[in-house]
Amino acid sequence: MKKDLLSINDLSKTEILEIISLAEKVKKNTRRYKSKLKNNVLLDIFEKPSLRTRLSFEVAMYQLGGHTIYYDLAGSPLGKGKESLEDTAKVVSRYVDVIMARLYSQDDLIKLAKNSSIPVISGLTDYEHPCQILGDLLTIKEKLRKLSNIKIAYFGDAKNNVTHSLIFACSKLNIKLSIACPKEMQPLNSVLKNSRNIEVTQNVNKAIKNANIVYVDSWMSYQIPKSEHTKRVKLLKKYQVNSELMNKAGKALFMHCLPAMRGEEVTSDVIDSRRSIVLDQAGNRLFIQKAILLKLIK
Ligand code: CP
Ligand code: NVA
Numbered sequence: 001m002k003k004d005l006l007s008i009n010d011l012s013k014t015e016i017l018e019i020i021s022l023a024e025k026v027k028k029n030t031r032r033y034k035s036k037l038k039n040n041v042l043l044d045i046f047e048k049p050s051l052r053t054r055l056s057f058e059v060a061m062y063q064l065g066g067h068t069i070y071y072d073l074a075g076s077p078l079g080k081g082k083e084s085l086e087d088t089a090k091v092v093s094r095y096v097d098v099i100m101a102r103l104y105s106q107d108d109l110i111k112l113a114k115n116s117s118i119p120v121i122s123g124l125t126d127y128e129h130p131c132q133i134l135g136d137l138l139t140i141k142e143k144l145r146k147l148s149n150i151k152i153a154y155f156g157d158a159k160n161n162v163t164h165s166l167i168f169a170c171s172k173l174n175i176k177l178s179i180a181c182p183k184e185m186q187p188l189n190s191v192l193k194n195s196r197n198i199e200v201t202q203n204v205n206k207a208i209k210n211a212n213i214v215y216v217d218s219w220m221s222y223q224i225p226k227s228e229h230t231k232r233v234k235l236l237k238k239y240q241v242n243s244e245l246m247n248k249a250g251k252a253l254f255m256h257c258l259p260a261m262r263g264e265e266v267t268s269d270v271i272d273s274r275r276s277i278v279l280d281q282a283g284n285r286l287f288i289q290k291a292i293l294l295k296l297i298k
Helices: 013-028 052-063 085-092 106-114 130-144 161-173 204-208 226-239 243-249 278-296
Strands: 041-046 067-072 098-102 120-122 151-155 176-180 198-201 213-216 253-256
Touching: 013 130, 013 161, 013 278, 041 052, 052 067, 052 098, 052 278, 085 106, 098 106, 106 120, 120 130, 120 278, 130 161, 130 213, 130 253, 130 278, 151 161, 151 204, 161 176, 161 198, 176 204, 198 204, 204 243, 213 243, 253 278
Parallel strands: 041 067, 041 098, 098 120, 151 176, 151 213, 176 198, 213 253
Antiparallel strands: none
16 A cells, blocks of 8 residues: 655654664665666645755655656646646646645645555645654754654744644654743644653743753744734744753754744854754755655655
8 A cells, every 4th residue: 555654643663763764874875776766756746935845855856766846736727726636636646656745734635645546745734844853853863873862842833833743753752852832832732632751831941951952943934924923023032042042951952944034033143053953954854855755655
């Protein structure tokens, strides 16, 4: 049966570790994998902007010997309201080998996958960003040389895709995760419901204590209208990661999925400092995408 990657929660601990381990192998020996996906075609579908996800998937496919088609949804029969998601998925399945989709709605992504006979990969929805977090785990493992006995502290908007995927991943891998966020921006209850080792607090000092990794995401995710900016900055400014907060974290490293807004969720003196690993984090998206494609395409 075909396998999709729609949520971190659909993966077992073993599957997560296997993807990371394959990414490590691919990174060490790029040439060995250069024809593994020869003649395979990836279809990229985007409803939202992207730099990292789009480019890392395209380069991954190219370096594995395959090909990518970028499909502009806005100009498609689906985007124009002339064709259903179901029919689009069924037709596309006749042409390509795998789909990577960045959509607003997780329900639409699930519908796309249900109606496709080929694997579907989430390139982010409003609910989750699984490929991001798999790449982040690879980066954490490289930097800390372990994924056990560590603590991640997350600051900011936590009712968001990156936080949700982080919660699922940390629960599965037994990683301590402390989330400092405003009450209005707590993770969804459906995500927290069966989670383990996750603390949600309004106290930044509690969250940062003994953290190995400090993680933030944008305060203005792609789907949030500009009109909400002032209100959100007011609510979130207490959770900004600046050097004063970082100094309470001993040797903790700084991570951000990017894109970043300096002066909002993080200050320049943190994101551009030696403790910041954001560029290695972005770079590793390439290797994790390769591992995901290799695992899903049979
Ligand atoms: N981190 C991330 O997914 O970046 P893009 O929005 O540029 O793809
Ligand atoms: N939470 C962010 C992640 C961007 C990669 C967003 O959805 O825009």
